[in-house]
Amino acid sequence: MRRVVIISDTQIPYEDKRALQNVIGFIKQTKPAEVVHVGDLMDFPQPSTWSKATRAEFEGSIYQDSELGKKYLAELREAYSGPIKVIEGNHDLRPRAYLAKYAPALAESRDFDLDQLLDFQAYDVTLIKGFYDITQDWTITHGHLGFSISHIAGRTAQNAANKIGKSVAMGHTHRLAISRESFGYQGKISTLTGFEVGHLCDLKKAHYLKNGGANWQQGFGVLDIDGSYVHPQGIPIHKDKTFSVDGFKYGGK
Template sequence: MKRIVVLSDMQIPYHDKRAVKNVLTFIKDWKPDGVASVGDDLDFPMISRWTRGMAGEYAGDMQSHVQQGRGFYRRVREVHAGPIHVMRSNHTDRPMNYLRQYAPGFMGYEALTFPAMMQFEQLGVTYHEEPWEIAPGWLLAHGDEGGQNRTPGGTALGLARRWGYSVICGHTHKLGLQHDHDVVNGRITRHRYGFEVGNLMNMKEARYLKAGSANWNQGFGLLLVENRRVTPVPVVIHANGTFTVDGTTYGV
């Protein structure tokens, strides 16, 4: 059986350090066959449209944030020798979007792309610009490729219905699994899942939330692949950063 860990939105430097540390320990202990990220690994608040012309744009802290992101993927590589895949996302699109709008002369300069900033090539990380088939009949996406649904799993299922694949994604910060199966004469003729893997953010750092309130769930995802059969497994992360997989609790 092939086992894949799917990481959720971290939005460094707003990540939950306890939860992220526990996930890294889990990866080292569980020894998956692959690790993937749905994207939004970094937030890039300094080049967000929300900070344009404000103090945040002039903070000068991009290098620090990128170094934190590199440090995370170095730690992933230290505990995992297998494939690592990262999906494009709206937050990690921000550097190119900012250049395109305000400094187009730098477009095409490879060093300013997100994969180059993160040193993915040196780390053996594969970056995907388009939805990628992570397992038989399953696409890894970020989740911003279509409209959002307030129900956990609903955004992913909407993409699954559009694309004809099961979809595992992030973006919504919700942890949820929905399905859409067709059955005739007691036989499944088509099945699709929509799987959203939650987030690894520290909500106290998300100061743009009114009263720090949102319908979010910390978590990440697992895909268990046996031949062409894929079993999706949501992993709930509790408020203290702990979670349990296969009877073992991480972070105690």
């Protein structure tokens, strides 16, 4: 079967370094057919709409943060030679959205686009905006494009699947769960799956969280694909940053 590994919401520079390194190690050992970062690879906290009219707007850290993003891509590319795709998330687009709103005359340069800031060409990474159809019946997206958000893990992806009529794997919620709903008529049954693939950021670094807590689950996703058959697996990351897949433990000493 063809295996696709889905990473979500690293939100560099707020990434969990140890968890991310262990996932890269897993990718290196197992050599999947494809790696898809499903969005919010970067956080880009300043400047952004959120930092407008604050000190952060004038300080900025876009280029400094971008160097950290390049470091991650270099490490991933060193470990893995296969196809890498990145879907643009709402945090990834902060710089270009800021430029388009407050300096539109400069926006045509594309200098603040994610693929330019992180030099995707140098690392042979493909940028995707919106949706990536992995099969005829499954699509992958970040999850910020007009879907009803639920605090119940898996429900946001299920809402998205029901809305567009195909199964959805997504990030954005930072939750890790699989949801399924079946619909039948005259003995014919179809099932839609909503798959939320967790996150790989460090809650302690996320200054916008009160006391470093949230209804999030750290982990990543795996899709095993054989033609039209897709088997999703959510891989939870434990407190010691280890995890198990197919009966094997990864990340331990």
